[in-house]
Amino acid sequence: MAKSNEVAILGVGMHPWGKWGRNFVEYGVHAIQAALDDAGLSWNDVDFLSAGETVRNGYPGYVAASSFSQAMGFRGIPIASCYAACASGSQAVEAARMRILAGMADVCVVAGADTTPKGFLAPAKGERTLDPDWLRFRLLGATNPTYFGLYARRRMDLYGATESDFARVKAKNSKVGATNPNARYRKVFTEDEVLASPLVADPLRLLEICATSDGGAALVLTSLDFARKHATDFVRIAGVSTVTPTFPNTLVDMPNFATDSAAGIAAPDRGFKDSIAHAAYEEAGIGPEDLSLAEVYDLSSALELDWYENIGLCKPGEAEKLLRAGDTTVGGRIPVNPSGGLGAFGEAVPAQAIAQVCELAWQLRGQAGERQVEGAKVGVTANQGLFGHGSSILCVK
Amino acid sequence: MAKNRVPAIDGWFTTGDEPRLIGLHDAGSGSYFFPKDVAIVRAPGHADAELREVELSRTGKLWSYTTNHYQPPEPFVSPDPFVPYTVAAVELTDERMVVLGQLDDGVDAGALEVGQAMELVLGTLYEDDENEYLVWKWRPAHPSDGSGAGGAEAA
Numbered sequence: 001m002a003k004s005n006e007v008a009i010l011g012v013g014m015h016p017w018g019k020w021g022r023n024f025v026e027y028g029v030h031a032i033q034a035a036l037d038d039a040g041l042s043w044n045d046v047d048f049l050s051a052g053e054t055v056r057n058g059y060p061g062y063v064a065a066s067s068f069s070q071a072m073g074f075r076g077i078p079i080a081s082c083y084a085a086c087a088s089g090s091q092a093v094e095a096a097r098m099r100i101l102a103g104m105a106d107v108c109v110v111a112g113a114d115t116t117p118k119g120f121l122a123p124a125k126g127e128r129t130l131d132p133d134w135l136r137f138r139l140l141g142a143t144n145p146t147y148f149g150l151y152a153r154r155r156m157d158l159y160g161a162t163e164s165d166f167a168r169v170k171a172k173n174s175k176v177g178a179t180n181p182n183a184r185y186r187k188v189f190t191e192d193e194v195l196a197s198p199l200v201a202d203p204l205r206l207l208e209i210c211a212t213s214d215g216g217a218a219l220v221l222t223s224l225d226f227a228r229k230h231a232t233d234f235v236r237i238a239g240v241s242t243v244t245p246t247f248p249n250t251l252v253d254m255p256n257f258a259t260d261s262a263a264g265i266a267a268p269d270r271g272f273k274d275s276i277a278h279a280a281y282e283e284a285g286i287g288p289e290d291l292s293l294a295e296v297y298d299l300s301s302a303l304e305l306d307w308y309e310n311i312g313l314c315k316p317g318e319a320e321k322l323l324r325a326g327d328t329t330v331g332g333r334i335p336v337n338p339s340g341g342l343g344a345f346g347e348a349v350p351a352q353a354i355a356q357v358c359e360l361a362w363q364l365r366g367q368a369g370e371r372q373v374e375g376a377k378v379g380v381t382a383n384q385g386l387f388g389h390g391s392s393i394l395c396v397k
Numbered sequence: 398m399a400k401n402r403v404p405a406i407d408g409w410f411t412t413g414d415e416p417r418l419i420g421l422h423d424a425g426s427g428s429y430f431f432p433k434d435v436a437i438v439r440a441p442g443h444a445d446a447e448l449r450e451v452e453l454s455r456t457g458k459l460w461s462y463t464t465n466h467y468q469p470p471e472p473f474v475s476p477d478p479f480v481p482y483t484v485a486a487v488e489l490t491d492e493r494m495v496v497l498g499q500l501d502d503g504v505d506a507g508a509l510e511v512g513q514a515m516e517l518v519l520g521t522l523y524e525d526d527e528n529e530y531l532v533w534k535w536r537p538a539h540p541s542d543g544s545g546a547g548g549a550e551a552a
Contacts, residue, residue: 119470120467120469120470122470122471123472125471127472128472129406130434130435131435132432132435132436134472135406135432135435136497137469137470137471137472137473138405138472138473138474139405139406139522139532140484140497140498140499141465141469141473141482141484141499142469142484142497143465143467143469143470145465145467146463146465146484149463149464149465149484150460150461150462150463150484150486151461152463153461153462153463153511154460154461154511157461157510157511157512158511198466199464199466200465200466200467201463201464201465201466202463202464202466202506203463204463247428247438247439247440247441248428248440248493248494250493250494250495252460252486252495252497256436256497257431257432257435257496257497258430258431258432258494258495258496258497259494259495260428260438260494261428261429261430261492261493261494262493262494263427263428263429263491263492263493263494264423264426264427264428264440265426265427265428265440
């Protein structure tokens with residue numbers, strides 16, 4: 001008997017990632033229609049729509065759920081727009097799941113889409129002297145890759161990671177990304193090619209830091225009862241984590257100038273990043289040992305290694321061993337980022353956490369083509385949005 | 398004519414010979430906070446604490462560092478042409494917190510080692526026709542300074 005807090009993923013859909021330069025709403029609508037077609041349902045069947053917002057497309061982006069609903073054709077249904085930076089998609093999933101579990105909706109659409117400018121993600125304009133996101137650029141020149149570089153350097157010093165390890169992550173993911181029709185970068189890179197690309201935030205190089213992309217992703221979530229009437233076989237969401245840090249958070253996170261102080265109150269046994277997937281495991285009663293695959297947020301190649309430890313695939317300091325043994329390659333013991341990850345997609349912020357779930361659904365259904373993880377039964381996503389947003393979704397077959 | 402040397406932001410650091418960052422201390426929870434007026438951070442159960450302005454330790458241990466090779470977007474003010482710069486993360490021993498800052502000009506980032514003793518100095522962030530704008534920076538601690546300087550609290 002299924003657990004009562006499970007919901008079904010009846011449909012998934014994406015608009016391919018790229019740098020298309022069109023209205024983000026077009027990508028969202030494309031993904032929503034693809035997800036509805038995949039579910040065998042129509043827009044008229046939908047009871048509720050939630051969406052990840054984009055802050056880079058003006059007001060229509062802030063009210064993304066409204067923009068998508070209007071473009072699909074307003075039908076009077078309730079909606080919710082969610083923002084949690086890179087974790088926005090998980091909050092949209094959670095809003096829909098809660099509607100379903102409360103018995104207030106049978107069929108929900110969850111969507112996210114973005115159109116991004118070229119170059120570094122930048123703070124809001126103006127003289128924003130009370131905004132840490134503005135101040136970190138002004139006073140430190142601390143871009144997002146600056147933080148990734150700090151984590152990567154720390155890993156090298158603490159655990160003996162090498163620049164080759166980081167390049168190997170990129171090479172591994174580029175191989176599967178090249179076969180993914182929704183990925184933006186479809187080229188296979190060798191470690192040497194990665195190591196020959198220019199340094200961005202030492203020790204990280206251009207090919208190891210995710211780009212910003214246009215793209216869209218959508219899910220059709222339903223109650224299990226509804227799903228059983230409409231399908232014989234479907235993937236379920238068994239756990240959703242949208243945790244925040246516990247004070248004191250001792251890892252310096254974007255956009256902060258400093259960590260919390262552990263001088264008065266001891267740091268929690270389980271740090272913030274370790275707590276993210278843990279909450280999803282706890283809810284589902286499933287552990288990392290049960291996983292067939294994982295989709296993690298590789299904002300940099302080095303960050304993928306941190307996630308191996310954060311989601312419980314290995315102990316701190318052992319990620320390089322997993323990588324070097326080929327365990328996290330498709331065909332290995334526990335493939336990570338079989339979609340190609342952010343390295344192959346680039347980041348379309350409000351769509352990304354949803355896109356991770358699309359990949360899990362395709363993998364668990366056995367529809368992932370050349371990048372298929374054989375016999376996949378359980379998958380987890382992990383993601384973190386700046387300003388303290390955890391995001392993890394556990395899917396089961 | 399020499400330019401005026403002015404803080405790039407008011408109230409974040411002292412400007413004497415031994416500059417220090419200015420933070421807040423909550424005696425109830427024993428926690429420190431930096432910077433003081435931006436992201437409002439409190440320990441749970443202490444949201445209404447009375448906070449005292451304090452000067453933080455000016456020494457600590459290098460947690461990590463990275464050199465930026467690409468010019469950041471605005472509001473970063475870049476020299477023309479752009480010059481790569483290093484951002485260091487330093488753990489203040491007494492406050493048990495890691496604070497970011499640029500590495501002082503002229504320090505070779507290639508010679509840094511995680512864990513080494515660092516100290517706070519003031520350096521130029523950018524300049525215009527009239528002023529040189531100062532910000533806190535980190536540099537390897539001079540051996541004679543020692544690394545045990547505590548977080549003296551402002552009176």
